Amino acid sequence: MMEAGEHLQHKLQGRLRFLRRFRRTAVGAFTSDNRVTLFQNGGEFLPALLDACEAATRFVVLEFYIIRDDHVGRQLAEVLGRIVDHGVRVLLLYDYVGSFDTPAVYFRSLERLGISCAVFNPPSVRRGLFWFDRRDHRKIAVIDGEYAFICGMNIGDEYAGFGENPQRWRDLGIGVCGPAVAVLHRLFLENWSEAGGGPTGCAGEVVEPRPCGDAGVMIVSGGPHQRRSFIHASFRLAITGATTSVKILNPYFVPGVRVLRALLRAARRGVKVKLILPSISDVPLVKLVSRSYLSPLLRAGVEVYERQGTVLHAKLMFIDDHWAIIGSANLDARSLHRNYEVNTTVDSPTFARQVMEMFDRDLLQSRRVTLLEHEGRGRLLRLLEFILSPLCRFL
Numbered sequence: 001m002m003e004a005g006e007h008l009q010h011k012l013q014g015r016l017r018f019l020r021r022f023r024r025t026a027v028g029a030f031t032s033d034n035r036v037t038l039f040q041n042g043g044e045f046l047p048a049l050l051d052a053c054e055a056a057t058r059f060v061v062l063e064f065y066i067i068r069d070d071h072v073g074r075q076l077a078e079v080l081g082r083i084v085d086h087g088v089r090v091l092l093l094y095d096y097v098g099s100f101d102t103p104a105v106y107f108r109s110l111e112r113l114g115i116s117c118a119v120f121n122p123p124s125v126r127r128g129l130f131w132f133d134r135r136d137h138r139k140i141a142v143i144d145g146e147y148a149f150i151c152g153m154n155i156g157d158e159y160a161g162f163g164e165n166p167q168r169w170r171d172l173g174i175g176v177c178g179p180a181v182a183v184l185h186r187l188f189l190e191n192w193s194e195a196g197g198g199p200t201g202c203a204g205e206v207v208e209p210r211p212c213g214d215a216g217v218m219i220v221s222g223g224p225h226q227r228r229s230f231i232h233a234s235f236r237l238a239i240t241g242a243t244t245s246v247k248i249l250n251p252y253f254v255p256g257v258r259v260l261r262a263l264l265r266a267a268r269r270g271v272k273v274k275l276i277l278p279s280i281s282d283v284p285l286v287k288l289v290s291r292s293y294l295s296p297l298l299r300a301g302v303e304v305y306e307r308q309g310t311v312l313h314a315k316l317m318f319i320d321d322h323w324a325i326i327g328s329a330n331l332d333a334r335s336l337h338r339n340y341e342v343n344t345t346v347d348s349p350t351f352a353r354q355v356m357e358m359f360d361r362d363l364l365q366s367r368r369v370t371l372l373e374h375e376g377r378g379r380l381l382r383l384l385e386f387i388l389s390p391l392c393r394f395l
Helices: 002-024 041-055 069-086 103-112 128-133 181-195 231-242 256-268 285-297 333-338 349-364 371-375 379-394
Strands: 027-040 059-064 089-095 114-121 142-145 147-151 171-178 215-222 245-248 273-280 301-312 314-317 323-327 342-345 365-370
Touching: 027 041, 027 181, 027 349, 041 069, 041 142, 041 147, 041 171, 059 181, 059 215, 069 089, 069 103, 089 103, 089 181, 103 114, 114 181, 142 181, 147 181, 147 323, 171 181, 171 342, 181 215, 181 342, 215 231, 215 333, 231 256, 231 314, 231 333, 245 349, 256 285, 256 333, 273 285, 273 349, 273 365, 285 301, 285 371, 285 379, 314 333, 314 342, 314 349, 323 349, 349 365
Parallel strands: 059 089, 089 114, 245 273, 273 301
Antiparallel strands: 027 171, 027 215, 059 142, 142 147, 147 171, 215 342, 245 314, 301 365, 314 323, 323 342
């Protein structure tokens, strides 16, 4: 019994050291006394988002990379139109590149309803082709300054299911109540201003929400304006701080040398590393390039799995079955260094148990990749990986 108690105390001390180290890096804003809700798929997340918007009394602000003119997009438009009629201020920020396929008439119809829309980074002749490389990949919604949503999914039909088939992807998100909401609200207002959005009205008033739970939440934002990538630093720090396990669920695994090295070092010091990647990808080129990173990981004992049955779009890093990092950032060069991104690191035993159970269910839906199988892939695939690997910086 004494050994078990000492082991538990050691784990708790390790978690406290990790949290202090994470906060000292100043890569994010830490708040305590939050309540965090896990939405384990889009079928849970999007209805909750729409319901929260419907219940708003003062304002709703939304920031999404992609907003589609499909069933889900029209549902959102209907809800926002109704609440504007009741005096709720609505600000909608979307990315030009991400929403390129969405007809302009969709956003004009929103504006006619009284919704203020702003587009992030439209084409610029002055900046030439460089404008194309700058994107707002965040997914944030803040309701009345009291509740917030953060996720990796966009507004579109493919994100709205339960991960049951290739037309309804595997994704996830979280809801937050408490002081962390103000941090997310400020981040939205920064990009709203950056995009040249119009008057904010009451939506520009940031208030500090009351404590409403026991979860610690660190918000880490990233963007090309930073001298060093806070998103990249937080991922590496999380892996470096792991003492027992690192579990990763990510759709676009092109991590670069430093994150790869951190994973290898973790595995070599006895940390159990499990990585779930997509078997079906919406960007096949990324899947092909990511294969070039797997050989050293498999040789080091990292367990690599491929999620079956649908497109994997969820983004999760889970450290020591305790720290959960969830947000918009992928493990690729674009998210780590060039996109505007936002992640949350959640410190909550209750939340961690839910994440652990969710990850285990994803493992049951996944097939393990062996070193023998990976090393036996054909010469053509290896050649394509070699030829395309220089493109990883742009993926």
